[in-house]
Amino acid sequence: DIQMTQSPASLSVSVGETVTITCRASENIYSNLAWYQQKQGKSPQLLVYAATNLADGVPSRFSGSGSGTQYSLKINSLQSEDFGSYYCQHFWGTPFTFGSGTKLEIK
Amino acid sequence: EVKLLESGGGLVQPGGSLNLSCAASGFDFSRYWMSWARQAPGKGQEWIGEINPGSSTINYTPSLKDKFIISRDNAKNTLYLQMSKVRSEDTALYYCARLNRYDVGYYAMDYWGQGTSVTVSS
Numbered sequence: 265d266i267q268m269t270q271s272p273a274s275l276s277v278s279v280g281e282t283v284t285i286t287c288r289a290s291e292n293i294y295s296n297l298a299w300y301q302q303k304q305g306k307s308p309q310l311l312v313y314a315a316t317n318l319a320d321g322v323p324s325r326f327s328g329s330g331s332g333t334q335y336s337l338k339i340n341s342l343q344s345e346d347f348g349s350y351y352c353q354h355f356w357g358t359p360f361t362f363g364s365g366t367k368l369e370i371k
Numbered sequence: 372e373v374k375l376l377e378s379g380g381g382l383v384q385p386g387g388s389l390n391l392s393c394a395a396s397g398f399d400f401s402r403y404w405m406s407w408a409r410q411a412p413g414k415g416q417e418w419i420g421e422i423n424p425g426s427s428t429i430n431y432t433p434s435l436k437d438k439f440i441i442s443r444d445n446a447k448n449t450l451y452l453q454m455s456k457v458r459s460e461d462t463a464l465y466y467c468a469r470l471n472r473y474d475v476g477y478y479a480m481d482y483w484g485q486g487t488s489v490t491v492s493s
Contacts, residue, residue, distance in 0.1 A: 265433065295477070296477060296478070298478075298479040298480070300416075300480075302416075306485075307466055307483040307484060307485055307486055308416065308466075308480075308483055309483070310479050310480065310481045310482075313471075313473055313477055313478070313479035313481075314473060314475075314477035314479075317473070317477075319479070319481065349415075351415060351416050353416070353418070353479075353480070355477065355478040355479070358420075358421065358430040358431075358432075359418055359420075359430070359431070359432035359433065360406075360418045360421070360478075361418060361432075362408075362415060362416040362417065362418060363415070364415050365415040365416070
């Protein structure tokens with residue numbers, strides 16, 4: 265099974281700052297990666313698919329990058345509504361494991 | 372509007388069974404792969420498994436393969452998760468999600484239900 269190592273586990277940032285969250289796969293997943301945002305008490309929302317493609321309605325301050333085993337989600341100019349938890353998930357063969365998550369908190 | 376509505380959660384005793392349902396609307400359910408995921412209290416997401424439109428291919432995360440069964444009824448636009456031999460570590464919020472196939476074969480779980488809570492306790 266492919267393991268997804270996500271970092272950092274938590275991040276305390278201020279509105280307006282830029283953050284980067286990373287996921288490292290245990291083997292090449294050929295950009296078969298999605299990113300999700302989950303706010304407290306809500307279900308996850310898709311942000312990015314195929315490593316770099318924004319899902320419908322996702323603001324352009326979000327961007328995904330990476331290839332091979334290393335992937336990143338970047339959020340420019342953080343807004344108050346961006347705080348919550350973020351997860352990566354690979355889709356290169358089942359099981360489609362998630363990263364352990366990154367909790368983004370307000371400083 | 373795509374909607375997924377899980378139901379069937381509740382309190383179940385260790386070793387017992389529980390059946391969850393996910394009612395889908397707003398899209399052609401019979402054309403999409405569907406998936407289940409879960410989130411234990413205070414923990415991250417765990418992928419449970421997936422089922423193809425015709426129910427001919429069902430994949431599970433290995434640790435749950437002998438306990439959970441995924442099925443669907445396209446006539447009823449409903450996805451199911453049969454849970455058996457449950458243990459305390461199966462306590463979680465259970466989500467169903469649509470598995471969308473994008474261009475060039477990439478996938479993502481693009482719509483999620485609100486989840487149904489399962490508590491395993493005596």
